[in-house]
Amino acid sequence: MNVRKIVTLVEEIRSEGGRPVSPPARVAVVAAVIENPWAGEGFVEDLGPGIEATASDVGALLAPEVLDALQAPAEAYGKAAIVGLDGEVEHGSALIHTLKFGDHFRKAANATTLLPAVEKRGPAGVVFDIPLKHITDATIRSHHQTTEVRIADAPHPNEIVIALAAAAQGRPQQRLAPLSTEQ
Template sequence: MELQVRKIVRHVEELREENGIALERPHRVAYVAAIIKNPFGTNGYVEDLVSIADELGEKIGELVGPACVELLDDEVEVFGKAALVGIAGETEHGSALIHNLRFGNVFRQAAQGTELLPAAEKTGLIATPIDVPLKHKTDAKTRSHHQSFTLRIEDAPRPDEIVIACVAGNQGRPLQRLATFGAEAPVEIGQQ
């Protein structure tokens, strides 16, 4: 099956100040998104999503994963992925493509990560925003790195398209100061 790509979007943001405080180093987040024709079609229910996802997963991963790491132009510390499906498709179509190791392993390897990629997927209209969760690439319990990034593409997804994106950041949240995971006083379940 041929992968039909209408557009590639590359975006990078660099935050230098948070809450009036200059950051020691800029907080960078980058994403690369491919806007593809929905390979599962839009003419009804498709039972076998896995075969198509297996066939296209690595191709899509190679298109957006390494390019995202290159665009960040810094060491990746956090990463995530997203699928935004046009309204003529199903959320499951996007999920099948990004929750596929052939897709994820390409990005994970480029970012030198070992954790599962946190993900967001949904169906939406053109220019619908999607909030992508980001976690530390080697330890998902690193609280300082739990964050999200909103991406929105003005002309996508069209009803018969899917936006597939990889997102990478160079550090945890700006000015993070929460205790490490498990450091708070123990609380019994049911107590508040």
């Protein structure tokens, strides 16, 4: 795995809807800008070798970093794969939609649910939203949220941005009734 750079973003919301948020709501994102393991190979029928060579390593790299950046236990989480213009969306999906990748984050966060994800192809500086859901119950509405990310110089055409996001809480000032009230 060739990593060009790691980007860490931390958002701390101190006020929402004109009211203080206490404690402040924290969301952290850590993204690795990596060389696309299938770059320059044309259409690759079997993505398995690239998955084996990359997915676990990038998951092991990012999981502890995003939790360190959050500086609190994670209650919500998500992931992203943004592929440069010379790659395929399937390249990003191949890396993040495998237990080899996601289990690093699930174990580090004491989570049990599948990680919500975004995958897309785009130029350097493309904006993408990472969806987040509760780490043990994806039906907990208060934790359905997104965080917006942009890395000015990534991905290059032959790169993939792989990112993990974590929130220390649900949405600030959330007021929706539990899903069970509608069933």
